[in-house]
Amino acid sequence: MRLLHTMLRVGDLDRSITFYRDVLGMELISRKDYPEGKFTLCFLGYGRNPEQAEIELTHNWGVDKYELGTAYGHIALGVDDIYGACDRIRQAGGKITREPGPMKHGTTVIAFVEDPDGYKVELIDEKSRSERK
Numbered sequence: 001m002r003l004l005h006t007m008l009r010v011g012d013l014d015r016s017i018t019f020y021r022d023v024l025g026m027e028l029i030s031r032k033d034y035p036e037g038k039f040t041l042c043f044l045g046y047g048r049n050p051e052q053a054e055i056e057l058t059h060n061w062g063v064d065k066y067e068l069g070t071a072y073g074h075i076a077l078g079v080d081d082i083y084g085a086c087d088r089i090r091q092a093g094g095k096i097t098r099e100p101g102p103m104k105h106g107t108t109v110i111a112f113v114e115d116p117d118g119y120k121v122e123l124i125d126e127k128s129r130s131e132r133k
Contacts, residue, residue: 007056009117023092044057109124
């Protein structure tokens with residue numbers, strides 16, 4: 001088995017595509033409308049399946065906001081330079097919610113950014129990563 005994708009329901013599809021593409025640097029891989037089901041699916045990533053897992057953005061027509069709930073945690077992205085990545089994200093209009101620094105009770109350097117729907121994305125500095133979560 002392997003991880004294929006993670007699905008997120010989003011309220012404003014174009015705003016979310018802009019964030020994942022222009023702020024986090026992902027490629028828009030596909031977009032397809034399903035008129036009979038009244039939804040649109042978009043897949044984004046740093047590469048295509050089967051080499052890379054993707055993010056699936058699901059937009060249910062007529063729904064502009066979702067409750068995130070208390071079970072969802074975050075998506076994690078490995079980065080080579082966390083400070084540079086945070087600077088680029090900030091310059092592109094992204095919201096850093098936790099500045100880069102060592103994780104609590106560990107040495108791995110992490111940061112968090114928030115997408116337009118409030119989903120958290122963790123950035124993990126690959127050079128500082130000494131332990132698996």
